[in-house]
Amino acid sequence: DVIAVMKKDHACVRDEAVHRDTRPELRPTSHKSRSLDCKICEHIATIKSASLIQEHEQDFELREQMSGYKRMRRQHQKQLIALENRLKAEMDEHRLRLQKELETHANNTYIELERLAKRHAAQTDKEMKSVAAEERRIQQQIVAQQKKELTSFLENQKKEYRLCKEKIKDEMNEDPCTPKEEKQERLSRHKETMQRSQAEEEAHLLAQQRLVYDRSCRALKRRSLVRRHEFEQEQLREELNKKRTQKEMEHALMIRQDESTQDMERRQLQMLQKLRVELIRLQHQTELENQEEYNGRRQRELHRKHSLEQRQQPRNLKTLEMQIKKQFQDTCKVQNKQYKALRNHQLEVSPKGDHKTILKGLKEERLFPPCHFLLLV
Template sequence: MSGYKRMRRQHQKQLIALENRLKAEMDEHRLRLQKELETHANNTYIELERLAKRHVAQTDKEMKATAAEERRIQQQIVAQQKKELTTFLESQKKEYRLCKDKIKDEVTQDSGIPKEEKLEHLSRHKETMQRSQAEEESHLLGQQRMVYDRSCRAIKRRTVVKRHEFEQEQIREELNKKRIQKEMEHALMIRQDESTQDLERRQLQMLQSLRAELVRMQHQTELENQEEYDGRRERELHRKHTLEQRQQPRNLKMLEMQIKKQFQDTCKVQNKQYKALRNHQLEVAPKGDHRVILKSLKEEQTRKLALLAEQYEHSINEMMASQTMRLDAEQETECQALKQQLQQEKELLDAYQSKTKSQIESQHEREQQKLEQKIAIRRAHLEQKIEEELVSLQKERTERIKQLFERQERESDGFDSESSRLGFGSLRSLDFKEDDR
């Protein structure tokens, strides 16, 4: 496996490892938020239970205090009425003695009335006074009884009113406690949503940063590999050209030897032709002309061989020059072709990397938009849930207060109706002074 493939696999493993770590972090975060909500719900339940127990204890205490207050006021009324009755009886006794003494004086001064008649007159007057005082005492006792019963009834009505006020205070305290706990829960949910937003944005930034860094490293490695590949191709071509340059003299030498061999073969052919021509001319020419013929043929052969040697030497020089120029041209063509090929490959790599970078940026932008849309939808649902819970809580508050007022109104109306039926009339305006309590 090549180093590039190992790098790509390693990058993929790094992305997967980061995604798994971020997922575990998000799961832990959500579990912690759920525990916070459960803890808040449990605390709310405990607070409401504690409040309910406190209300029960306060109600018992208030009922006992109210009963004690009723007994105290009743005792004060009884004591006041006893005091009034004692004062009234003492006043009657004093009045009785005064009237009795006055009548005695009147009877004593009237000497013309017999003693029996005086005694009878005193007895009748005494009976009349006693009967009148008894009636007055009975009337006073009746009034006191009526006042006592009316006062007790008024105390009971005031107790009902105080109990109603106490119930209203308790239900308001309970509903306010629920509202405060619900507002605290909503504030906690908003804080949790904001912390979740921060975590989601931070995780997305970490993931995108790692992905961008890995892409940058990948592109850098690709560029380095391309540069290494370009250098290797250029070095290979340079070695090839150097080898060709080194082999050029030997190749030229071989070609020169081939040309020389051709020259030698041509010389041999010409020598054979010269011998055949010499023999033919010597056969047909007179013997005395043989020397001239041999000399002429020798000169002609020498001239032709020199011309042939010059031609072959010129051919060798042209061959060496053309081979050198051809090698330089071929090497230059190969260099230009390699340079053009490497440039095209570099442009293709740049285009591929630009496309990859653009795709990564587009992917990151889509991920960012998707996350923001997800956050906005979740926040809208949360706000809608909070609004619905507040409306439901307000509806419950209104309904419970309405039911309480209706029940208390029925109790008050029933109590007033019973009071009217018992002959006490309206007790709404009846109150007691502070010193009577």
């Protein structure tokens, strides 16, 4: 068991010596220099090493870059929001102006239609009055003509009645043998017959005049209705043409407004996209400059580090060699102590006659004698 432990210790020491990092440090300092630095730091707490100051400066530069980047992003966001608000206000004003223009056109259309309706109503009233006046005039003419005809007819009847009466009297006077009563009776019968005949003729004439008057009134009414219908059709045609013209104007106005709105939206989108592209370009340019600055700084640091390592490489190798030798000597001392302790223990617990055999076996089991390590070193 003790031999196994010794073997394991030797293997660990060898692995540690082989796998130890042989790269030189940037600034190897001795124990005296470290103690001196500690004393100085105790007396003067504000003095810091150059590497720590450099790290702080790098951290400060990185924080400044990040804060500047964030500040630039916030500024870009504010610019975008301000532009969007300005474009939105411009679009709202444009739409309000178009709405007012459309309302003005609608009001003008309504006023023109009202004016046209009033003019049509006035023309209709005037036309109806003229038609009614013409009907009354024609009716009066017909009535006057019929009165004249009736008067002439009555005068003719009176003349015929007188002629017939005189003719009968002459006939009765030619016959003196006829008694007077018979003459009076014949005269009265003839008078009644004449009056009845004249009354029938007068009634027939009045009926014909009434029929002619009714037909004339119906003809006048028909002509007035046809004329009114044509007049109303003309007015409706004029109103429909007016409405169609106004609708076409309104449609053209809405198309023009839609085109202007599309042009404004396109222009606003182009402005917004142009600003975004410019801000993204500035952001990428800033990131590229920061990255190039960081790469340059890292290259300079690595260059300084490599230069320092190249200058300090011989001293570092010598220091590392001394450390390895010291570690090897310490390991050899520990191994010798362990070997002596094992040998004494084996000699104490074994008979005296077996001491030579035990010593010979222990010598053979020793894996790495101290002389071999010295030769290797």
